Amino acid sequence: MRQPHLRREGDERDAMSEELKRKAAEAALEEVTSGMRLGIGTGSTAEQFVRALAEKVREGFSVIGVPTSERTAALCTELGVPLTTLEACPELDLTIDGADELDLQLRLIKGGGGALLREKIVATASLRMIVIADASKKVARLGAFPLPVEVVPFGLGATRNAIARALADLGYDAPILLRGGDTPFVTDGGHHILDIDLREITDADALSRALLDIPGVVDHGLFLGIADVAYLAGANGVERLVPAADEEN
Numbered sequence: 001m002r003q004p005h006l007r008r009e010g011d012e013r014d015a016m017s018e019e020l021k022r023k024a025a026e027a028a029l030e031e032v033t034s035g036m037r038l039g040i041g042t043g044s045t046a047e048q049f050v051r052a053l054a055e056k057v058r059e060g061f062s063v064i065g066v067p068t069s070e071r072t073a074a075l076c077t078e079l080g081v082p083l084t085t086l087e088a089c090p091e092l093d094l095t096i097d098g099a100d101e102l103d104l105q106l107r108l109i110k111g112g113g114g115a116l117l118r119e120k121i122v123a124t125a126s127l128r129m130i131v132i133a134d135a136s137k138k139v140a141r142l143g144a145f146p147l148p149v150e151v152v153p154f155g156l157g158a159t160r161n162a163i164a165r166a167l168a169d170l171g172y173d174a175p176i177l178l179r180g181g182d183t184p185f186v187t188d189g190g191h192h193i194l195d196i197d198l199r200e201i202t203d204a205d206a207l208s209r210a211l212l213d214i215p216g217v218v219d220h221g222l223f224l225g226i227a228d229v230a231y232l233a234g235a236n237g238v239e240r241l242v243p244a245a246d247e248e249n
């Protein structure tokens with residue numbers, strides 16, 4: 001008898017969370033103007049953005065998008081959002097994407113859905129990046145969400161050991177899990193993901209440098225100095241955040 005009741009509560013929470021994501025997406029859409037070249041993110045919040053954008057496109061709004069994953073590409077195609085590639089359009093006006101965590105300086109952890117590499121390439125090729133999320137993603141310090149690190153399959157064990165050594169040198173004692181376990185998750189680029197449970201990141205720049213120094217590491221989910229604005233939807237409305245040191249934007 002408890003099950004249906006619990007399911008209803010869960011459904012209501014999910015619906016509320018989808019509603020918050022939609023509100024954040026709609027707020028970001030206000031910054032999109034006709035003619036823009038857009039980077040289009042991945043994940044459930046980015047999906048709300050694609051749905052809202054598609055409605056505007058149906059009304060005659062003209063944009064061209066570069067998707068950050070095969071999943072986003074498929075949704076855009078299904079909904080009629082025109083797409084191009086980063087090869088054909090290497091400079092974008094704006095990228096709009098979700099995040100797994102963000103702090104007050106708008107430093108992000110991304111990659112919960114495994115799309116971090118294309119997301120970072122696309123965001124970095126854009127003049128601006130806007131993050132959309134529900135307010136629960138805002139944290140005082142990054143790290144509660146396990147940090148995804150994209151690695152090449154060749155030499156996985158050696159790369160994992162090198163990451164463990166680098167983490168130990170930085171003072172972390174953090175479990176490193178291969179996403180998917182015995183059936184490893186494969187990214188759009190053909191790589192695997194190691195999720196590192198850091199709990200609290202003390203120096204994000206040092207961690208970023210140390211990880212990128214390891215040959216088998218392709219990239220990691222820390223986005224530092226990339227996001228310009230965030231729209232965070234919560235029970236009291238949508239908050240617009242800019243990086244703490246940059247509040248005049």
Ligand SMILES: O=C[C@H](O)[C@H](O)[C@H](O)COP(=O)(O)O
Nearest residue numbers: 043044045098111113114115
């Ligand atoms: O790889 C996935 C992306 O970085 C997503 O943007 C991130 O995981 C947030 O996803 P969601 O909006 O579903 O919470």
